[in-house]
Amino acid sequence: MSSSPLLSPGDAVAPAIAWLNAHAHGLFQAISFGIETVLGAIEACLLALPATAMAALIIALVFWRQGSRMATLSALCMAVAGLSGLWTETMETVALVTLAVTISVAIAFPLGVLAARRPLLEAALRPTLDLMQTVPPWVYLIPAVMIFSLGKVPALLATVIYGIPPMLRLTILAxxxxxxxxxxxxxASGATTFQTLTKIEIPAARKTLLLGLNQCILLSLAMVVLAGLVGAGGLGAEVTRGLTRMEMGLGLRSGLSIVAVAIFLDRVTRRALG
Known part of the structure; x- marks a missing residue:
């Protein structure tokens, strides 16, 4: 025999969500349109060239910046994504990660700089960051889907929220x-606050900032894959399709492609640490 819950947050949250959907529908539509437009432009750039040409371009850029060893690893990762037959889905996932990480860094970096200089702000942010990193990732999808319905927009917003804490923490630490x-x-040399920030503090904090970027990218990738459950597309959707249809081949191919993307992004950003 079940008993009534003593604590039911849904009873309080549901009316607020209903009110937002009723009175801020135009705002949400504008946000969705903006996100979908930018995301579509990134996907178009990544898919503008055939798979072999785009892979060759990426490998050439990695060789130019990081040498033959990283170029070889990049070639292997590109080969896995291409031979799996999921190149388009891989680029969709990379586009989502790219936009989500860009927004996360744009929010976390200035806030982290401010918090590093304001101990009271850092103390106020700490419990919020602890909570955000404790909550299971899929929980972030629930309010996003309730407001923006299914699709790439709630997936992106949930990914941004999930990617902010590691970047923010490591920016403060840096x-x-x-x-x-x-x-x-x-x-003492007469530098302005902005000059001190750009010429002294950022170069001195570079390694820790890049580590924060690395963590933000990998957590965003994990969230984007999970967001396949809410219609985000990309490799996450292929994993979900493989599970629901019990297609072992599709699930394995999409899983290997995710691993290839993760290794590529991890090693490229870690190599930048020096």
């Missing part, structure tokens, strides 16, 4: 670790 002597030297 600027806290900058030696105070360097900042004092910049002030």
């Amino acid at each position: 600027f806290r670790q900058v030696p105070s002597e360097l900042v004092e030297l910049g002030a």
Whole structure:
């Protein structure tokens, strides 16, 4: 015999969601249109060339910036994605990750710089970040889907929210670790606050900032794949289709493609750490 719950957050949240859907529908439509437009442009760029030409271009860029060893690894990852027959889905996933990481960094970086200089703000953010990193990833999809319905838009917004905490934490840490002597030297030489930030603090915090970017990318990729459950498309949708239809071949091919993308993104960003 079941008993009535003593705590039912849904009873409080549902009316708020209904009110937002009724009174802010135009705003949500505008946000959806903007996100879909930008996302469509990124996908168009990634799919503008045939798979072999795009893979060759990516490998050439990696060879130019990071050498033959990383270019060889990149070629293997590109080959896995191409030979699996899921190149288009792979590029859709990369597009989602690219836009989500860009938005996450645009929010987390300035907020992290401010929090590193304002201990009270950092103390206020800490419990929120702890909560955000404790909540299971798929929980972020629920409010996004309730507001924006199924599709890529709620997947992107949930991914952005999930990707902000690691970048924000490591941005705060990076600027806290900058030696105070360097900042004092910049002030003594007459540098402005902006000059001190761009010429002294960011170069000194570079490795930790890149580590935060690496974590943001990998967590965003994990969330984008999970978002296949809500119609985000890409490799996540193929994994979901393989599970629901019990198609082992499709599930294995899409899983290997996800691994290839993860390895490529991880190694390229880690190599940038020096």
